[in-house]
Amino acid sequence: MLIIGSLALLFLVWLGRGESPTTKFRAEEDGLALTPPMGWYPWNEFGQEPQNEKLVKETAEALIRSGMKDAGYTYIGPDEGICFSRDASGKLTSNLARYPSGLRGLGDYLHARGLKYALYTDAGTHTCSKAMPGTKGHEFEDMRAFAEWRADYVKIDWCNTEGQNPEQAYTRLRDAQLAAGRPIVFSLCSWGQGQPWNWAASVGHLWRTTGDICAPGKASWATAMQNAAANEKLYAAAGPGHWNDPDMLITGMSGLSEAQNRSFFSLWCMMASPLIAGNDLRSMTESIIKILTNREAIGINQDPLGVQGRIIRRDGAVEIWAGKRLFDGSQAVLVFNAASAPAQVEVTPSDVGFEESAPLYVRDLWKHETAGPRAGNIRVTVAPNDVALLRVSKTDSFPLPPIIVADSYRAVFRTSANTPQELTQAITVRNNGSGALPLWKVRAGLPSWLSVTVSQSGNTQTFANKVSTAGLSKRHYHAVVRADNCEPLSGLPMSALYYDVDLEVAEQPSVP
Numbered sequence: 001m002l003i004i005g006s007l008a009l010l011f012l013v014w015l016g017r018g019e020s021p022t023t024k025f026r027a028e029e030d031g032l033a034l035t036p037p038m039g040w041y042p043w044n045e046f047g048q049e050p051q052n053e054k055l056v057k058e059t060a061e062a063l064i065r066s067g068m069k070d071a072g073y074t075y076i077g078p079d080e081g082i083c084f085s086r087d088a089s090g091k092l093t094s095n096l097a098r099y100p101s102g103l104r105g106l107g108d109y110l111h112a113r114g115l116k117y118a119l120y121t122d123a124g125t126h127t128c129s130k131a132m133p134g135t136k137g138h139e140f141e142d143m144r145a146f147a148e149w150r151a152d153y154v155k156i157d158w159c160n161t162e163g164q165n166p167e168q169a170y171t172r173l174r175d176a177q178l179a180a181g182r183p184i185v186f187s188l189c190s191w192g193q194g195q196p197w198n199w200a201a202s203v204g205h206l207w208r209t210t211g212d213i214c215a216p217g218k219a220s221w222a223t224a225m226q227n228a229a230a231n232e233k234l235y236a237a238a239g240p241g242h243w244n245d246p247d248m249l250i251t252g253m254s255g256l257s258e259a260q261n262r263s264f265f266s267l268w269c270m271m272a273s274p275l276i277a278g279n280d281l282r283s284m285t286e287s288i289i290k291i292l293t294n295r296e297a298i299g300i301n302q303d304p305l306g307v308q309g310r311i312i313r314r315d316g317a318v319e320i321w322a323g324k325r326l327f328d329g330s331q332a333v334l335v336f337n338a339a340s341a342p343a344q345v346e347v348t349p350s351d352v353g354f355e356e357s358a359p360l361y362v363r364d365l366w367k368h369e370t371a372g373p374r375a376g377n378i379r380v381t382v383a384p385n386d387v388a389l390l391r392v393s394k395t396d397s398f399p400l401p402p403i404i405v406a407d408s409y410r411a412v413f414r415t416s417a418n419t420p421q422e423l424t425q426a427i428t429v430r431n432n433g434s435g436a437l438p439l440w441k442v443r444a445g446l447p448s449w450l451s452v453t454v455s456q457s458g459n460t461q462t463f464a465n466k467v468s469t470a471g472l473s474k475r476h477y478h479a480v481v482r483a484d485n486c487e488p489l490s491g492l493p494m495s496a497l498y499y500d501v502d503l504e505v506a507e508q509p510s511v512p
């Protein structure tokens, strides 16, 4: 009786904690995507058929060459690119005709270039075109396959899901990812079905709030504006590690004017939306590169506070977006003129969170010019379909948040020596934001054959990975290193840094 009473009491105490593991933000544990993910997926421009290994590799090179990697774009890979099938035993296997290196080989290629690997699948029986198997009934083995392929990001679609419940299906997939043991950014893609903004922060890191922004190769300004309008209303749900996703970028696709490209990108920055480019990076004009790599606009998007801006006022077809405080106490403001004539707009200091009399500096993030100190209303003239993207501050300094760029996300060791070896290989990680970061702190719990020390020189930090083969057997060893850091001005945690270490011991090292 006493035992039953104690158990009941324990149960009541547990209930009274008011939290279960599923009410936590997933990103609190894995530290992933604490700012909106940036990268590239082929779907918007290419659809399904033209996707293959060559396209992904050429795009990776273009992303690096164009300066997009240095601006923070990291996650890249096939969308629904017919890249795997299921064999008779139920196991996923790479489509070697389209991806001759196999999906693991493609991941290694991207990691070696300091990029992260994004893959795609579906929560139902098949992907949308039915050309690939979905995860239904195979969640755990499929997420294990993604981990073996070394994916860092997975988008899970919602086609062919008749009778399935989004919250249950995606929660099971979350559990499957955790069981597979590889840190992974989870992008839920139910197009808003099941209202993921109400529950998905404990499941994944971002969720689509809308239907597709365009059919492949056909950018639609009207649909983009509908997606922005629907996504804007959900601003309260967004924050570090849990983002509203109004779909991938259409910047740089044909059919948009330069002003529309600029406006679109500004809206996505202001909404703290994931910046997953969807255009052909191999053939961009200078003007598109300038838009996609505008570090001052990206700084608004990648702000560590992670606030999603919103419309605070409308003057006819002109929208005034604010409510986006930034990590240094400044405020982001967007004036978007959706009318067909130029608009003259006044924004008051209190519209953007300052006292009316405050002397303010106003920086135009497209003209890269600062005005001030000045008092009173901020006046801008905005062309049709264009924007003024501003940052307003009490001081004349506009620091950029950290942008972390690695030379590689993989250290590979191979030794066939028959005596114990100590080998070292460095991974360097640069901060392209302003300000000096503290040293990255490597998480405890590395295997005994690996040690990592971090040193700093200017804005670059070097992770020296040292392996020691004494006492090891002839086989392959693998570890994932995690390091954490904080943005120094705000003290807020930055996205955790992860990379792979592989050690191939080809001969049994014996002590002489």
Ligand code: GLA
Pocket (backbone or CB within 6 Å): 043, 079, 080, 127, 128, 129, 157, 189, 191, 211, 212
């Ligand atoms: C859905 C998604 C798109 C894309 C396609 C692939 O429509 O919403 O983003 O992934 O599937 O078929």
